[in-house]
Amino acid sequence: MYLHHVAAYLPEAVVTNAHFTRLNGLADEWIVERTGIQERRKAAPSENANTMAVAATRAVLAAAPAFAPGSVDLIVVGTYTPHDTIFTAAHAVQRDLGVNEIPTVSISSACSSLLNAVEIVEGYFAMGKATRAVVVVSEHNTAYNNEEDTMAGHLWGDGAAALLISKDRIGPDDLHIAQVITGGAAPVGKADEAVTLKPVEKGIVMPFGRDVFQQACLYMARVTQTLLDQHHLAAADLTYLIPHQANLRISKNVVKQLGLDPAQAVSNIERLGNTGCAGAAIGLAEIWDTLKAGNKIIITVFGGGYSYGAMLLEK
Template identity: 30%
Template sequence: MTASPPRYSRILGTGSYLPPKRLTNADLAAQLAADGIETSDEWIIERTGIRARHFADEGVTASDLALPAARAALEAAGMTAEQIDLIIVATSTPDMIFPSTATLLQHKLGVHGCAAFDVQAVCSGFVYALTVADSMIKSGAASKALVIGSEVFSRILDFKDRTTCVLFGDGAGAVVLGASKEPGILAADLHADGRHANILCTPGTVAGGKVIGDPLLKMDGQAVFKLAVGVLEKVARAVLDKAGRSEADIDWLIPHQANIRIMQGTAKKLKMPLDKLIVTVDEHGNTSAASIPLALDVAVRSGKVRRGDTVMLEGVGGGFTWGAVLLDF
């Protein structure tokens, strides 16, 4: 018998969406000042590189943000929602406890029947979801997947804590991943370490009709920074080793958009010029699982990332989770 040719997956299209409400640092500082919390544009930029972020209006959910991002990715891929046979949504701010945000998005897309589920790995969520979709396509379990990161982090922020509430924003990013005879996703590497759960978490839950614990985000910024810089370099090198590539082969680095100092530090450790680092954190803030696909779509639509480019995606987030994907776009 003739062996079947290898089956790979490639990104066929990208899309993104930001809610219309844009808050500059000055806007947010004025809002906080009304509650006696002091901060400033200079203080935020110096520590994070963030200048603005987008917040969803009341009642707008993660699936609402995911819908236009998904439609944009489908249009870019030249496909309809009916052709998708797998939907994965990475989110830490789902519409409800269940069903999954992915199934709610599926309904809003007007399709039914295909597999749909959520992945929860916080800011690493999109890298995790993309890796799962790639594995399912390679195995033959799916042929065309819609992979989305969508977050409404503004709902879980403590606006009495200026060290965290200035960091995050809302948005969604999406890709269509399809089966291919040529490699697209070259390698992936995922990790987690629950020993560090307490340094970045939202420790509340719902039981008996009540919120149990604290439903607002908590973060030890210094501990997260220290851990993130170390693991991002290691996971990037692990993916390069798996793919048989070197740092010199990377055309673009698209890290999780959390903090400009972490991002630039990772680029320098990989000996990459900073002009090969895709940066959207200045305008989007930290959109958690949405940040990587948002940045990828911005880079593609601006003409920076082009077909044939080699791209490194990497994320780190609460859990503690981290991972990277190397792909030929």
């Protein structure tokens, strides 16, 4: 299958580290040293996971006239920060497109939902139930985040991205989705309590950040190396590695384990914070116009719970 185009949507409001210094005394240098984050985006009061998903979908379709909205026969949206658990972000995208009676799926697999969504599309395509899909990842972290939480309150940002995926090639600039690998690691470490979001309690909390760090470094490097090995690729053959944008230190650790040149790694966490399952897709949108024939890209992700995955894209 093929990735025809990708586009992102980011809220306008920017929240710098100075906000958290005023709020709870966390120094800018302390936040940057531990996370790499300098600023993040925050959705407006009128925005939510549904509206951002719709905005990202409109943006990607506007940039890809060969992918007519009426040809969409599958919608899959990932988010762990829903605006509505019944009229989901997937339904909001479908309603905005005006395409009726097609499979419309919402999923949540924490920050790895992007690749789980792509894998769902792969299954629908294989069964002959769809040929053109819209995949959207949208996170409204600030709707759930407790900014006064000095452990994790400064990590989160809002944003969304949308991908157009087809069973067959549409245009010469399409990326071939060579392989997707996903997995769950819920029996490992403190997966059941390291990162949680219980809306009726405290919102997003991360009491065991060290465990998340260790498992993310382990699994993101391992699944990426698996993809490289299965396709007989060396680290130097990659044009870009796009890691989940959770922590700059995690990304640097994964890059070091794989023996990559740091210049091969795509990073937006400095500007956007942790945008959950949207982060890597936003990163892909940011480099889209730089891609050339022969380029190879791996997206690698890790989410609370725990879940992980990697996807190889070839130009």
